[in-house]
Amino acid sequence: MNVELRHGMKPDLTADEAARGRFVSGLRSLILNDLAGDLKAAYDRRAAPAWERAHGKPPQTSSEAHKALRGDPAFNIYSAMRVQAQKMVWASVADSVEREAGRLASAAAAAAGKVKLNPALAVPKNVGAIDVHLMPGSYTRGGETVEAGAVYDRGLAVFSMGLMGANLDDIGLSMSRYISLKYPDFQPRRILDTGATIGHNTLPWKQTYPAADVIAIDAAPGGLVYGAARAAMQGQDVEFVQMCADRLDFPDASFDLVWSSMFLHELSKKQRAAALAEAYRVLRPGGLMLHMELPPNAEMSAFDGFYLDWDSWYNEEPYYKGYRDEKPPELCAAAGFAPADYVQFVVPSIGIYGEQAIADMIATEAAEAVGQATTGRLAEGVMWFGFGAFKK
Amino acid sequence: MSDTPRPDDTPPGLYDDAGNARFFADPAMDRFVAVVMNMAQELWVQEERLLALEEARGGETVDRDARLKAFIDRMFAPIRGA
Numbered sequence: 001m002n003v004e005l006r007h008g009m010k011p012d013l014t015a016d017e018a019a020r021g022r023f024v025s026g027l028r029s030l031i032l033n034d035l036a037g038d039l040k041a042a043y044d045r046r047a048a049p050a051w052e053r054a055h056g057k058p059p060q061t062s063s064e065a066h067k068a069l070r071g072d073p074a075f076n077i078y079s080a081m082r083v084q085a086q087k088m089v090w091a092s093v094a095d096s097v098e099r100e101a102g103r104l105a106s107a108a109a110a111a112a113g114k115v116k117l118n119p120a121l122a123v124p125k126n127v128g129a130i131d132v133h134l135m136p137g138s139y140t141r142g143g144e145t146v147e148a149g150a151v152y153d154r155g156l157a158v159f160s161m162g163l164m165g166a167n168l169d170d171i172g173l174s175m176s177r178y179i180s181l182k183y184p185d186f187q188p189r190r191i192l193d194t195g196a197t198i199g200h201n202t203l204p205w206k207q208t209y210p211a212a213d214v215i216a217i218d219a220a221p222g223g224l225v226y227g228a229a230r231a232a233m234q235g236q237d238v239e240f241v242q243m244c245a246d247r248l249d250f251p252d253a254s255f256d257l258v259w260s261s262m263f264l265h266e267l268s269k270k271q272r273a274a275a276l277a278e279a280y281r282v283l284r285p286g287g288l289m290l291h292m293e294l295p296p297n298a299e300m301s302a303f304d305g306f307y308l309d310w311d312s313w314y315n316e317e318p319y320y321k322g323y324r325d326e327k328p329p330e331l332c333a334a335a336g337f338a339p340a341d342y343v344q345f346v347v348p349s350i351g352i353y354g355e356q357a358i359a360d361m362i363a364t365e366a367a368e369a370v371g372q373a374t375t376g377r378l379a380e381g382v383m384w385f386g387f388g389a390f391k392k
Numbered sequence: 393m394s395d396t397p398r399p400d401d402t403p404p405g406l407y408d409d410a411g412n413a414r415f416f417a418d419p420a421m422d423r424f425v426a427v428v429m430n431m432a433q434e435l436w437v438q439e440e441r442l443l444a445l446e447e448a449r450g451g452e453t454v455d456r457d458a459r460l461k462a463f464i465d466r467m468f469a470p471i472r473g474a
Contacts, residue, residue, distance in 0.1 A: 019440040074474040
């Protein structure tokens, strides 16, 4: 249920700190599996029929499902507990990060990871001025120290309930494995990860394509400092650079793969469009832009769409719903990619289902369908949604 | 938090004056939920301390994840099936 990180920056927890983290992971499992099931049952039994009686038809959209559920006891309990559990995630790691600040700083300096900060960069509001997913101080907590990275890494270990792997890299592992199997002739020489935070989903690409030069960028400095050390301690030669994805300081046609994971939904509509256009610009012909993200509302039922959109209202993810209301093929086309070169798939978590499941999905072409209750939903049986396009 | 942008179709009454999400008619209930969860967490910390003592005295090693699941299921049983 709880996960112990397996790298040199992992925490040296007291017994009480370990117990608090374990409890939060267990509580989140109750909320995201059991109470989520209660929420769906209440929606089917009470909320949706009541909406239909009032409006002549069941909820048609995520927003209507939200309005139908507001005030329902199951919704109130699920939501109030999920908000508090999210706050407990970050609280459960704050003590250990503060206590180990000196050790972490020394370890990071000794690791001598590759990192280039840009003090002149104006960190966007969506990165530093909003407590994204209720994380106090957001990504800029502690400035250029390793604090933000340590809080994020340790917090994500509690948050993920073991569903993101021992080093929180299941998304990157699953996606890179899918791409390498699906497109065996695609051999990127330069890879760019945008919005990489601590690079936990960057490293799998270096492992999959060890000859490639891999660069991870983010607007926030602390995560990069921490991530560079974390990567170096794992023997991974990845460069971390402070840069915004919507204003890349790279020449045209300089990468073969531009990747991101759980990033686009944290950008405003304007930033998102600019980031995709920048990805198109820096890709070489034959290159691939690939984003692991939440599935779009257009491919989900009203309830399942709202289940994911919940974060937009209650988890300080203000751009979440706006992103999910957009259509990925249209985003790619607007960035310059030809509609015929669009790709989209759902890949099983490699940690849960195993590598063979990915190969089987490719063989049967079953990887295209969005599963209503599994795709993008961090709970038992999670699968990851990916989309992008080749630049021809 | 109050400066956080919200989706365009956000229904009214979702947040208090400080921008905190509200779910219950009585705002005090939202705070009590947090208190109950914090209390359960601290009770589990004590439970783990006892387990460690019992193990140190020669008792069998306990699967903490399994014990925790049973603890949480028992503690929060009254809210299931709401």
